[in-house]
Structures are given as C-alpha cells and as structure tokens.
Amino acid sequence: MARVPRHRRLVLPLLCLLFQGATALLFAIFVRYNHETDAALWHWGNHSNVDNKFYFRYPSFQDVHVMVFVGFGFLMVFLQRYGFSSVGFTFLVASLTLQWATLLQGFLHSFHGGHIHIGVESLINADFCAGAVLISFGAVLGKTGPAQLLLMALLEAVLFSVNEFILLSLLGVRDAGGSMTIHTFGAYFGLFLSRVLYRSQLEKSRHRQSSVYNSDLFAMIGTIFLWVFWPSFNSAPTALGDGQHRTVVNTYYSLTASTLSTFALSTLVSGDGRLDMVHVQNAALAGGVVVGTSSEMMLTPFGALAAGFLAGTVSTLGYKFFTPILESRFKLQDTCGVHNLHGMPGVLGAILGVVVAALATHEAYGDGLQSVFPLIAKGQRSATSQAVYQLFGMFVTLVFASVGGSLGGLLLRLPFLDSPPDSQCFEDQVYWEVPGEQETETQRPLRAVESDTQA
Amino acid sequence: MARVPRHRRLVLPLLCLLFQGATALLFAIFVRYNHETDAALWHWGNHSNVDNKFYFRYPSFQDVHVMVFVGFGFLMVFLQRYGFSSVGFTFLVASLTLQWATLLQGFLHSFHGGHIHIGVESLINADFCAGAVLISFGAVLGKTGPAQLLLMALLEAVLFSVNEFILLSLLGVRDAGGSMTIHTFGAYFGLFLSRVLYRSQLEKSRHRQSSVYNSDLFAMIGTIFLWVFWPSFNSAPTALGDGQHRTVVNTYYSLTASTLSTFALSTLVSGDGRLDMVHVQNAALAGGVVVGTSSEMMLTPFGALAAGFLAGTVSTLGYKFFTPILESRFKLQDTCGVHNLHGMPGVLGAILGVVVAALATHEAYGDGLQSVFPLIAKGQRSATSQAVYQLFGMFVTLVFASVGGSLGGLLLRLPFLDSPPDSQCFEDQVYWEVPGEQETETQRPLRAVESDTQA
C-alpha cells in the first residue's frame, strides 16, 4: 500500500475531537435529565397506572437499539473487502449522530427553562435519526471516507430533525415507524448525495463491489435481526395498549408477505431460475418499511399482507431492473440499493398512510382515535384533510431529502476530507490495518503444529 | 452447473404466489384484530392491574421471535456449502408457516362471530408452530428443495395445530414450552418424512455433508442465541408472576447442566479425547428441550439440574452412537441430528412432565395450582389422572407426528417439486446464485490494490 498522506493522519482525529468537544460543551450547557430520569424530579405518586409507560419504553428502547446497530451494521458487511469499514464506521457515525440528534431534537421538542430534558424516549428518537443516517451511508458505502461520513451525519441529523419536527409537530402527520421521516428521508438524502459524488471511473474498483460466500452470511446476520426486530422498531413510539400491539401485529405479517413475494420474484426474474441472495438480504425486509406509517392505524391484517407483498415485489424488481438504470442513465451509484429497500417502499408506505388515514372513521377506531389521530378525534380535522396533510408531509420529506442530500454532496467534495481514490473504493485497507489472509494464516499454524508434534 | 430445467423456474414462484394469495384471501375474510389490538375494542377501564399481561406479552413475543429465527436459522448454517439455503429457506418456510398457523390456530382457538381474532399472543403461537416446522427442516436439510419445504410447512402446520388443540384444549395437557407439541412433534414428523424420502445414493454428496471452520462458527451464533433465549421461549405462554419466573429459573439451570454433561460426554466418547463441535452446538441445548413441559411446574431447582444433565448425556450419546445406527439400520438420514436434540429430549421431557404432574399436591402449589393445573385445582382431576393425560398426550403427539410425517414424505415425492439430485445435495448452487470463492476473490483485489499503488 502507498503511504497514507500526512494530512489524513490528522483530519479524522481532529474532526472526532472537535465534534465531540462541541457536543460535550453543548451537553454541559443545555442537557438535563427529564422528570422520568432525574432522581429529584421522580415521584411514584406522579405516575398513575397508565404511566407504566415509563418502564415500557425501556424494553422498546433496547429493541430499537438492537435493530439499528446489529441490523443496519451487519447488513452492510456483504462487500468482500469492506466489512471492517461497514461495521466500524457504523459505530463511528452513529455515535456522533446519537449525541448530535439528542441536542437537535431536544431543542425542537423538549426545550424549556433554558434546558433540554432527556430520558429514555430521547434515546429512541436519537436512534431513529441514526437509522436514517445509516440508510444514507448505505447509498455511498465504499465510496466515502470516515471524515466525509462524519460531516454527512452532522448535516443529515439537522435536516432529519427539522423535517421530523415539521411533519410530526407542525403538520400533525402520523409516522410512527418512519416510512417518511426515516426511510424516505434517509434513502433520498443518500441518493442525492451519491449523485453529486458520482464517480465515472468506479469501474476501477468494480471487482471489489461484490460479495463472497462468508460476507453474504455475515450480512444475513443483519437481515435476520432487522426482520425480527422490525415490529419493535415500528411500535416503539406508539401509544401503549392497542396501538403498540396493532403495530407489532401489522409489521409482523407485512414482513412475512414481503418475504414470500421476494422469493417468488427473485426466481422469476433471474436468468436461470436461481435465487439471488441480494434480494433475500434486502427486499424481504421491505415489508417493514412499507407499513412504517400505517402499522399503528387500523390497517387490518389483510392490509398488512397486501402491503408487504407489494413492497417485496417492487423492491425485488427494483434491484433487478431499476438499479442498473439508475446508474447508467441517472449516474446514481447506490451501493446497497437503498432506493429499493428504503426509497420506493418508503414512498409506498407514505402513500399507504395517506389512504388508510383517509379511511379513518369514528366507528373503526372508537376511543382509540384519540391516540392514533388526535386531531380528528378533537374535531379539528376530517379524515380527508388528515390524508392531505400526510401526502403533504411526504413531499416535504422529499424536498428536504433531495435538497439536503445535494448540499451534502457538495460539502463532502471538500478536498481535505480524504475520499478514497476511484481504484480503492470498497477496500478496507485504505482506512484499516487489515490482518493477513485466512488461507495463508490458517495453513501455516496447522503445519507448524504438525511438525511440532512430529518432532 | 447444468441448466436449470424450465419447470423449476415456475414451480417455486407459483407456489409462493398461490399460497400467499390463498392465505391473504382467508385473512381478508376471517382475520380481525382482537380486543387487545383493535383501536375500537380496547379500553383502559377493561384492564385491571393483573391485565398488565397485555404489555408483558410484548417483550415475551420479541424474545421468542429471536429464538426461532436467529436461533434455528443460524444453527443450521453449519454445512460448508448450504448456508444460503439454511438461513434463506428458514425465512421462506417460516413466513408461510406464520401466516398459515395464524389461520389454523385461529379457527381452533379464537373463532367467534365468524372471525378469527388475533393479537400478540397469536404471534407467539404462530412462532411456536414455525419452530416445529424448522425442527423438521433440520432432519431433511440439504436433501429437499424450497418447493418441497413449502408443501411440508403447509401440511405440518395443520397437524401441529390439530395436535396442539387436542392436547391443550381437549385433553387438558400442560406443555408450556412444548416438549411434546413442538419438539417431539417437529422431530418425529421430520424423521418419518426423511425416512420416506430415503436416498440410497446419498454417498455421492457425502463430501459436502460436513462443516468447515467458519461454518461451525456461524452455527455457534444459532446455538448461543438458542441457549440465551430458551428461558423466554419456555416461559412465553405461562401465567405471569410466579409461573413465568419459575419457568425462567428452571430452564436456565437445566441448560447449564446439559452444557456440563455435554462437555463431559463429548470428551469421553471421542476417540482421542477431543471435543466435538457438533455436540456443543446441539446437545448443550437439550436442557432447554427437556424441561419444556415441566419448567412451569414445581420441578425444583435440583430437578432442573438433573433433567438437564440427563438430556445432555442422552443427546451426546445419541449423536455418537444412535445417529449412525438410524441411518445404517433404519434408513433414516437425519442431517442435523434432530432426533438427538429434539426427539429423545422431547420424549424425555414429556415423561418428566408426567412424573412431575403425578407429584403435584395442594401443599406444593398453594393458590398457584389454579394456573398450573386448573383441572386439579377445580377438583375435576387427581394428580394421577393428570399424569395419565400427560402420558396420553405424548402418544397422541407421536401418532400425529409419525403418520403426518409419512404422509408428508409421500406428498414431497411428487415429481414436479424439483428435489435436488443425489449428487447435488447439501449444495447451495442448486438453488442460489453463489458468489465466487473467497480465496480467489479476496486475493485478487489485494493484488490489484498493491499494483495500483505501486504504479
């Protein structure tokens, strides 16, 4: 390997130290425990029976945390020579995002008395923001260095938080599992960013942009944890009781349907009738994305199956036919195919939310209308106008994502950020000390042992 | 590879689409949210303090989901060239099973007013059925194609649900963690099915029916998650309070004892005093199976240790001595050794349940008798007659499993189901696009990078 230029030795650590110093300072000034978390503010008497939720957020948080880190972290390990970076940079980028999102979301949602007040719910929300950033990471995987990713996270967390605030707080849009705020936003932010960073000479690294047998199995760890924990992810911010249960049930069945349609379509579209592991790793999960908005609503079990089936179909077809066109026609290089797993299913999920919201009636929801559509329950909105707001929320998200991602791309072209050269994309050795090859290493000791004991 | 025959390109997708279409239709007609899940039916006022259980099923469900998918999914990745199929077909088969079991169990358990009513408990029960199907999958692993497995799941889910209904609802048998309904049923269904599908020419694929270093480590992911989540699995359907706690405690200690006996026996029976990874991957888990029936009962902590120790011993001896005999004498090819991990320990667990039920007294259980043995508590049964019913339940299960598995074997011999030829068993390439070899692929990019940077 060529020597690493001197400046690289400094850019990444300086950015880490600078950002960590800044967020720590802001934490010192602004961040305080909220009344669920502060020893002096908590009183058992304050918490009625229903406030059992103060505990229930805790297993929900832990499940979301698994989903984001184990799931997204390992899903990206599929590249043959980029496993260290995939899982390592996931930690790096997500750690900064969690701190930074806490500040941004805190200023927007829980700032009073000069302080941000945080608790376990803040952690769930910060994890959601990290999820969006990791989705964007998937679009540029292998083509960006860690310093670039830190800047991306910084910008994306701001826009994510503002977009989420506009949708949830200003527009009264419902989006518990984040079809819009997480998946659509994260995917199109990453895709526009990747478009700006288009590499015409990426062919030089193409031989590394594929999996090997074991890297595909590692990636299946990510897939399986995402599949298993998606019900918890979508239901984490919903109302306890029926809301949480309904979200879990809908997400569960949607995922089973997207898995079946993925296997059907993957076989149908392949040249020789064989399954493609890329589809199973990704499209099988589209059922979780597509009900992100509507799973807390009265989607019905059949609706969940239909939605999941559609999402798996669209996602598989996207991998087969759309991704190559995106690259050849639109100069959009999407390493993980986030357009197929998060982009299209996210938009579909937003539209599904529009439809299900439009169908909301007092009969169907009863007293539960208050927690799912509070503005309809209070008579401030009709179901139709809620649906229009939902649709508007989707467009706001697309605007934020596309403008933000484009700006992000320009930002990441700053020369000192040490982007990998075209011939060294998808390669861990650019950023990591990589140990020797397994083949040689495992044979040598074996022989050593043998000669050792024969002697 | 030979060309894939044209019909294969259509059988799997057509079955997926057909089954998904049929279950979706049945969902549309019959399946509705239950009162815990429906927005209009839920009222906080309905739920007393004890009804906290409506939340508590949620972490239980999530744990069972992890156990079934991560655990059983990865445990089967041990074959050197069958990892894609093991974990991929787990998704495929389990997804169909979850939908189908929801319908079947719903008709039997929660059908009223013309509808099936589902909630988070339905998901746990469907996951249990998927567990049984995945156990049967283990017996035929590598020797059946995905279309065959879908048919197997369809039939097995029916018989599982009927058998479970007869045991739990008609006979009043107790079997929280499913020593009988899940493990015994799943194992013998798979074994009889495998017997009918006996391949006399399997030698042609024998060189692939073994592990390599990394595939064994992947399989240990499955083992470790099964080991860790088994207490949740066994306790998921038990009564909250002491019932759930007792089940967790008993399962935990039983697993520690089966681990110790597995290590002891594995060393003792090996030719040269070395441990066999197959034993550790499997027999160490037998302690979870063997207390499936009795862990909610007053088994005592010592009883849990003794049961686990016995199960680990029997299971390890089974792998060493019994599996070869099953194949040579009884023409029974059991790829994962499910007879050793689920079959014998399951039957042992059923018998242990008979014994512990026979010893039940009002003194030992106090008020708790109501939730563990409601029929004894109501005076409708003596402890002895409960024990007789337990024993009868085991025989019913064995009959259902053996007759069902045999029928299943005949069904799977339908010629259009595209079974792999004898020479291509245990081989992913039959059904999957498999990426190039690690050895070559990882060396090429390395050299490329080097020459690249030297230039």
Add this chain to the structure above:
Amino acid sequence: MARVPRHRRLVLPLLCLLFQGATALLFAIFVRYNHETDAALWHWGNHSNVDNKFYFRYPSFQDVHVMVFVGFGFLMVFLQRYGFSSVGFTFLVASLTLQWATLLQGFLHSFHGGHIHIGVESLINADFCAGAVLISFGAVLGKTGPAQLLLMALLEAVLFSVNEFILLSLLGVRDAGGSMTIHTFGAYFGLFLSRVLYRSQLEKSRHRQSSVYNSDLFAMIGTIFLWVFWPSFNSAPTALGDGQHRTVVNTYYSLTASTLSTFALSTLVSGDGRLDMVHVQNAALAGGVVVGTSSEMMLTPFGALAAGFLAGTVSTLGYKFFTPILESRFKLQDTCGVHNLHGMPGVLGAILGVVVAALATHEAYGDGLQSVFPLIAKGQRSATSQAVYQLFGMFVTLVFASVGGSLGGLLLRLPFLDSPPDSQCFEDQVYWEVPGEQETETQRPLRAVESDTQA
C-alpha cells in the same frame, strides 16, 4: 497431531461430572424457589403497584444474559485458530459459574430457614459473576485448557461473591454496573493469574496470536452486542423508575463518547494513520465499564460524555503503549488486553464513583437519595464518608483480585490439568476435532458438482 495422553481423556470429564454432581447435591439440599418464584408463596395481593418490579426483572435478566453470553462469548473469537475454544469454553466455564455463584451468593444474601431462596434476581447476579470470570478468561485466552478454566471459575466465583458481599452489604458501597465488583475484579484476577502462569517460550505460538479477516468480523458480533446491551447490563440491578432510566441514559452516552475518542486516538497513534480493529473491538466499549459505578448516580449527561471520552482514550493508549510494556517488563501476557478494556477503565470508574458520591446532595437527589444512597438519606453517613467507603471498596477489590488471582495461578499449575504446551497455544486442535480447511473443502465440492453435471 500427536496422540492425546490418556489422562487428558479423563481429567476434563471427571471434573465436569464431579463439579456438576457436587453442585447438584448442594442444590438438592439448600436451594428453593423464593416467594416470587414458588407457586405456593406467590399471591397477587402481596404485590403492590411498585412490585411491578417482579416482572421488570424479567426483560432485564434476558438482556444481561445476551450481553454476557453473546457479547463476551463472541468478543473472544478474534484469534484465527481459537474460535471453537473461545465460544465453547465460554459456555462450559459460565455454566459451572452460574450454578456455583447461585450457591455462594445465595448463602451470603438469601439464606434463611436453612435454605437459599432463588428467583430471577439470582439469575442476574449469577450472570454478573459469570461476566467477571469471562473477563479473567480473556487474560489467559489460548494459554489454558478447559480443566484449568473450570478450577479458575470455582475459585474466582468464591472470591467474587465474598468481595461483592463485603462491598455491597458490609461497606454499603454502590456499584450497580460493577466497575469494581465485575470489571476491576475480573481484570486483575485474570492478570495476576496470567502473571503466575507466565510463559517465557510463548514466541513459539506467536504466529497464531493474531486475527484474520473473518475472525475479526466474528469478534465484531461480540462488540456490537456488548455496545448495544451495556445500558441494560448497568441498569439491571438499579431501582426501577428514575434509577433504571438514568443508568440507561448515562451508559448510552458514555459509550458514544468512548467510540469517538477511540477512533480519534486509534488513528493518531498508528504508524500510518490507519485504524486498528483491536481498538474498535475493545476500547470503544470502555465507556460502558467506566460508568459502571456512577451511572445510577446523578452523573449528568455531560459527565457521562466526559467519562466515556476519557475511558476510550485511556483504553486505546493502553493497547498501543501499555500492553507491550506489561509483557516485556512485567512478564504479564494479556491475550485480550483486559487490562485496557476492564482493568484501567474499571479503576477509573471506581474513582469516578468516589467523586460523584462525594458530590451527592439532598437537593440534587431529592426523594431519590433513598434508593441511590440509602445510608446518606437515613443520615447514617455524609456524602464524604460515602465517598471514602467507595474508595475503600476499590482497594478491597484490588486486594481480593490480586491475592486471589495469584493463588489461582498456583492452583492452575497443578500438573494434571493438561495445560497446552508453549508451541500449541492459541490452537483449537489441541482440544477440538477441527474440520478440514475451507479452501480445500469448498473447492472440492464445487469441482465435484461441475464434473457431475458435465457428465
């Protein structure tokens, strides 16, 4: 390989059987279900609203169980030829420890009426003890056989339990997440033990004391689960409500900061500006260790960031500069670098606990003082004297660990325990049947398939 001497074939199984027999006997005599777990002792009426905790310990237990087994188990798989032993012996050693710790902790904490009374909380405490033993295992990884490890576990569990009892019950020290009782104790016990077992000829096995690409990825499974579940680990024994929430929040942020400082420092200290996977696998986790004592206290969110940042820094510098010195100057061979991940951050965490305890005021804690510092709340101690007790607790721990570890080293030098020879350290084949090499095995079947189908 040379023949395994006849005595080895007997030492391990005999120890397993002996120890299992002895603990089972003690279980039969002494261990009974406690009132949360026994059918006859549980009454809903006994449990007020606050006693919801009887359920809440259940998800906490499950999370701790994941952390200890998946986390510590897979973290040690990084060695190229020691994966079977790392994860296999984790099961073996931890299984014995869980049983043995139940007895020891039971005698010290819940012995009345001639019996030990156990429940789900006992499982959490036993898991904590297993965590300490697995930390010590990390120091001697690859240099000790399974029989030695069983003896180590036996001794260490005794000293762990006594030390914990002295700190928590006699001295009134607070240490929820175990900076002292788990990490400091486990690390220095292992380090002193390793010192006594110093091998001057370890060079003969040095070529095996490194990772390969896939073994590093397997180890990242451990890292990621430790990172994700550490908030649950630290909060498992804390008071419900604000205590548990605060611990979760503090641990979460501390880990993000240690991750950022690890990436900064790893780049800065490397020769060529590249990241070292060893740092990311380990030092990134130091933030969880360092707040083990103080995370239940009013550490403040900023305090959590600062502590984590410091811990990541110290830990990374330790791997780079201190570990080589420990070996060359102090003859201390520390395979996993537990001194850097658990030793130094554990001591730092203890000192942090001293400082935060000294700063405790009635204003800052309000009513919560009762659950965090009950002796201060009752007026039996000032904050300063609590701080002194905390500091004293740390020294007691260091004494127990160093004396105990040294004794343990002498014990493990007993000749019949079958320690691996200097030339066969870090090698699975000494204790396991290891399957053939991937390279050969995966190529053979491929060719077989090809010729098969060409024919």
